[in-house]
Amino acid sequence: MRSERQELMLRIIDLCDSVRKRGLDPFDVEVREFFDRLRELLPKMRKHEEIYLDIQAVLGLADVVFQQSEWIKHKSSMLYLDPLLIMLKLHALPAKDLAEVLARAWHPIIDLESLSPHGIKEGMDYWKNLPSLDERWRGLDTTEVLTGEVARRELARMGILSDEDFTALLDKNWRELKDTAGEQGEVSYWDFISERSFEGTVVKAWLVSFLVSYGYATLELKPLEDEITLKPLSKPQNLECVATFSVPIAISRDEWLRRVKHG
Amino acid sequence: MAEEQDIVELREKLTRAAQLLLFRHHMRPGAKAWELRRALGRDYEQVAKLLDGELEKLGLTVKRVSEGEESSESDRYFVTLRGHPTLTEARTFGWRIDDMGMLTVALAHILAKEGKAPLKEVERILEEKFPRWRIESTIDRFIRRGYLSEDDEGLLYIGWRARAEIDQRTLLGLLLGKEEKPSEAEAEPKTETERKEETEEKL
Numbered sequence: 001m002r003s004e005r006q007e008l009m010l011r012i013i014d015l016c017d018s019v020r021k022r023g024l025d026p027f028d029v030e031v032r033e034f035f036d037r038l039r040e041l042l043p044k045m046r047k048h049e050e051i052y053l054d055i056q057a058v059l060g061l062a063d064v065v066f067q068q069s070e071w072i073k074h075k076s077s078m079l080y081l082d083p084l085l086i087m088l089k090l091h092a093l094p095a096k097d098l099a100e101v102l103a104r105a106w107h108p109i110i111d112l113e114s115l116s117p118h119g120i121k122e123g124m125d126y127w128k129n130l131p132s133l134d135e136r137w138r139g140l141d142t143t144e145v146l147t148g149e150v151a152r153r154e155l156a157r158m159g160i161l162s163d164e165d166f167t168a169l170l171d172k173n174w175r176e177l178k179d180t181a182g183e184q185g186e187v188s189y190w191d192f193i194s195e196r197s198f199e200g201t202v203v204k205a206w207l208v209s210f211l212v213s214y215g216y217a218t219l220e221l222k223p224l225e226d227e228i229t230l231k232p233l234s235k236p237q238n239l240e241c242v243a244t245f246s247v248p249i250a251i252s253r254d255e256w257l258r259r260v261k262h263g
Numbered sequence: 264m265a266e267e268q269d270i271v272e273l274r275e276k277l278t279r280a281a282q283l284l285l286f287r288h289h290m291r292p293g294a295k296a297w298e299l300r301r302a303l304g305r306d307y308e309q310v311a312k313l314l315d316g317e318l319e320k321l322g323l324t325v326k327r328v329s330e331g332e333e334s335s336e337s338d339r340y341f342v343t344l345r346g347h348p349t350l351t352e353a354r355t356f357g358w359r360i361d362d363m364g365m366l367t368v369a370l371a372h373i374l375a376k377e378g379k380a381p382l383k384e385v386e387r388i389l390e391e392k393f394p395r396w397r398i399e400s401t402i403d404r405f406i407r408r409g410y411l412s413e414d415d416e417g418l419l420y421i422g423w424r425a426r427a428e429i430d431q432r433t434l435l436g437l438l439l440g441k442e443e444k445p446s447e448a449e450a451e452p453k454t455e456t457e458r459k460e461e462t463e464e465k466l
Contacts, residue, residue: 021416023376074377081435083375089438090368095392096350099363102370103353105434107343109427110323111292112285 005041009053012038016060019067026067034061173207174216177232189219189228189249190259198256205251219247276303276310277317284314284325284342291409291423293341296327300336311340322346328427341427365389365401366410371438373411373421374431382417 012034018024038057045051090098115123181187193204208230211217215237220229228249279302283294299307315325324345329338348356353363368389373380382402389398402419405411409424421431 086375095364098367099360101437102367114286
C-alpha cells in the first residue's frame with residue numbers, strides 16, 4: 001500500500017510528464033510549492049523506493065523549469081504568433097490555400113544523386129555474376145499431377161480433417177456423460193475423462209471443456225475434498241443468462257498415472 | 264603571377280564546393296561545415312559566400328542550417344531555390360495539393376505548439392480536412408523525407424528538411440494573412456446589380 005508521501009511524489013511525476021508529453025502549460029505547475037513539499041518530506045523518507053521517487057520528482061520539476069525557459073524563449077522570438085489564431089486559420093482555409101501558403105514559404109533543396117566509383121564497381125560485379133536469362137528461367141524439375149479426390153479417411157489420417165464431425169463428437173460425449181452420470185445425475189470429472197492412454201485422456205478433457213463452455217454440462221468444485229464433479233444437463237443452457245467463470249485444470253502425465261493406479 | 268595562382272586556386276575551391284553541395288554523398292543532401300572545412304580549408308565560409316554569389320545568377324542560394332541555436336561544425340550547408348516555386352510548379356515536382364496542405368497544417372500546428380506536438384493530435388486536426396486513410400501514410404512519408412521527425416514518445420517535431428527548405432516565419436505570416444474564401448455554396452447569391460457592376464469593372 002502506498003503512503004501519502006509516495007502518492008504526492010507520484011502525482012508530481014505524473015504532472016511533470018504531462019507538461020513534457022501533452023504540452024500542458026509549464027507555468028501551471030507550482031514548482032516552488034512542490035519543491036517546498038519535497039524538502040519537508042525528505043527527512044522522513046526511509047525506504048529506497050521513496051528516495052527513488054523523490055529523485056524522479058526533482059528531475060521532473062527541473063524539466064518543468066526547463067520547459068518554462070523554452071516557453072519564454074519561444075514567446076519572445078520572432079516566430080511567436082497567437083496559436084489560437086493559427087488554429088482558426090488552419091480550420092478555415094481549404095486545402096488549396098494551405099498548399100499555396102506552403103509553396104510561397106518553400107525553397108526546395110537542390111541535389112543530384114550521383115554514382116560513386118564504389119557504386120560503379122558494385123554494379124559491374126553484379127552484372128558479371130548475374131546468370132544468363134536461360135539459366136534463370138530454367139524451370140524446376142517437377143512432374144505435373146492431375147487433380148483428384150482425397151477420401152475423408154485419408155484427410156483424417158493426414159490430420160487435416162477430424163475423423164468425425166466436431167459437433168457429432170461433442171454430441172456423442174454429451175450422451176456418454178449422461179449415461180455415465182445415470183440417475184445420480186453427476187460423475188467425478190477424473191473418472192469421466194480417464195482413458196487408457198494419456199493422449200486419450202487429454203482429448204476427453206478437451207471435449208469436456210467444450211461441453212461445459214457450450215452449456216451441455218456444469219462443473220462443481222469441492223476444494224476441501226479435492227474433487228471435481230461433472231453434471232450433464234438435459235438441455236443445453238443459455239450461457240448468456242448465467243454467471244460464468246473459467247476453471248483451469250492441469251492434466252499432467254504424472255497425475256494421470258497416479259489416478260489410473262489408484263483406480 | 265601569384266595573384267593568378269590565387270584565382271586558379273579559388274576557382275578550384277568553388278568547383279569543389281559546388282560538387283560537395285550539389286551532389287549527394289550521404290543519406291542527406293548537402294555537406295556539414297566540418298566537411299567543407301576539411302575539403303576547402305579554413306576560409307570555407309568565404310568560399311560558400313562566393314558560391315552563393317555565383318548561384319544567385321541561377322536563382323539558387325547556399326543556406327547554412329543549424330541543428331541547435333548556436334552555429335557549430337555540425338551545421339549543414341545546402342543549396343536551395345532562392346525564390347519559391349508557384350503552386351503549379353510545385354505540382355510538377357511530384358507533390359499533390361492535399362499533401363502540401365497536410366504539411367502546412369502539421370508544420371503550423373507544431374510551430375504554434377512551441378516546436379512539438381503529439382502525433383495523435385496532429386492526425387486528429389488533419390482528419391477534419393483530409394481522408395483518414397491518407398493521413399497516416401502521408402505523415403510517414405513526411406517523416407521519411409525529413410520534413411517531420413518523431414520521437415519515442417510519439418511527439419512530432421520540425422524535421423531537418425523543413426528547417427532547411429521552409430521559411431517558418433513566412434509560413435505563419437502567410438497563414439495569418441491569408442483571406443478566408445467562402446465556398447461557392449456558402450457564398451451569398453449576388454444580386455443582378457452586383458453582377459452588372461462586376462462586369463463593368465472587368466470591362
